[in-house]
Amino acid sequence: MPSLENLSCPIDGADLLLEGRSLTCANNHSFDLAKTGYVNLLPVQNKRSKDPGDSKEMVLSRQTFLNQQHYFPIVDAIFASWPKQQLFSGVRILDAGCGEGYYLSHLGKAFDKHNILTDRIGLDISKWAVMSASKRDKEIGWIVGSNASLPVPDKRFDVILCLFGFPVFDEFSRALEDSGQLLLVESGPRHLIELREVLYERIHDYKPTYPDGIANFELQSEESKCFSFELQSQAQIQDLLSMTPHIHKASYEGKLAIQKIETMSITADIRLRWYRKKTGEK
Ligand SMILES: C[S@@+](CC[C@H](N)C(=O)[O-])C[C@H]1O[C@@H](n2cnc3c(N)ncnc32)[C@H](O)[C@@H]1O
Incomplete structure (x- = not known):
């Protein structure tokens, strides 16, 4: 049974209890589990649009691309960089903006190989992403939420x-144990450079995020991981493009130029930064 324990009602913050296939709070707010086992804890009043987050098409492209395993080195890099003090059985992990669940699922397998039990929750604002994730891995608690x-x-x-997501640091700090840690994975300067060189006339200078640090967190470690992979067809190129923000940002001419390419060697350049919650913070 996936971990859907110790959750709070999104309407009043009261504890949620699993009764049958519903999570219910003391004030009778009730949230049914979907057939595939996920739960939607994003009330209508917290939605900024009717269908927030990644669309069904983007989720499908991301899943198709990730299942080709070109990004598996990122799973390895996350596991290899995992802080020693968080390598214990029962470690409680949230993937905030989990997409279709690729990383959280593969990380669980890496922990399993080392006989380390994990309590994993994947949360995403896109119901399409969470629906897809809940079909991928039944050992994880999947939640639609923000x-x-x-x-x-x-x-x-x-x-x-x-991971390539939208961090909300006050909320992450609140939800973390005092000794808790946060991992940010983001693009580095040469990430997907070959794709960008076709899409744009000019490549903008790279600007690192949070140059002045993050209020509630202390940087513990930082590393870059670069690797390359081959895309063997126009369909593979489109799957990669469709899961990146470039699908919305690039010009019509840029996207047309991409359509004429059949194979591409692509550089992945990512940055992993581990932060520790500052003591005394919420
Ligand atoms: C670039 S994708 C990354 C997905 C996944 N982490 C991965 O790397 O495969 C960003 C994800 O953040 C989700 N998202 C956007 N805003 C969010 C929010 N406020 N809370 C939770 N998820 C959000 C999107 O639906 C999308 O699945």
Whole structure:
């Protein structure tokens, strides 16, 4: 049974209890589990649009691309960089903006190989992403929800992962244990450079995020991981393009130029930064 324990009602913050296939709070707010086992804890009043987050098409492209395993080195890099103090059985992990669940699922397998039990929750604002994730891995608790208002009590997690996502640091700090750690994985300067060189006339200078640090967090470690992979067809190129923000940002001419290419060697350049919650913070 996936972990859907120790969650909070998104309407009033009361504890949620699993009764049959519903999560219910003391004030009778009730959230049914979907057939595939995920739960939607994003009330209509917390939605900024009717269908927030990644669309069904983007989720499908991301899943098709990730299942080709070109990004598996990122799973390895995350596991290799995992802080020693968070390598214990029962470690409680949230993947905040989990997409279709690729990383959280593969990380669980890496922990299993080392006989380390994990309590994993994947949360995303896109119901399409969570629906897809809930079919991928039944060992994980999957939630439709927002990083802006995590439906969990304070200090619910030991580790929060935010992989190419949208961090909300106050909320992450609240949901982390005092000794808890946050991993940010983001693009580095040469990430997908070959794709960008075709899409854009000019490549903008790289600007690192959070140059002045993050208020509630202390940087513990930082590393870059570069690797390359081959895309063997126009369909593979389109799957990669469709899961990146470039699908919306690039010009019509740029996208047309991409359509004429059949094979591409692509550089992945990512940055992994582990942060520790500052003591005394919420
Ligand atoms: C670039 S994708 C990354 C997905 C996944 N982490 C991965 O690397 O495969 C960003 C994800 O963040 C989700 N998202 C956007 N805003 C969010 C929010 N406020 N709370 C939670 N998820 C959000 C999107 O639906 C999308 O699945």
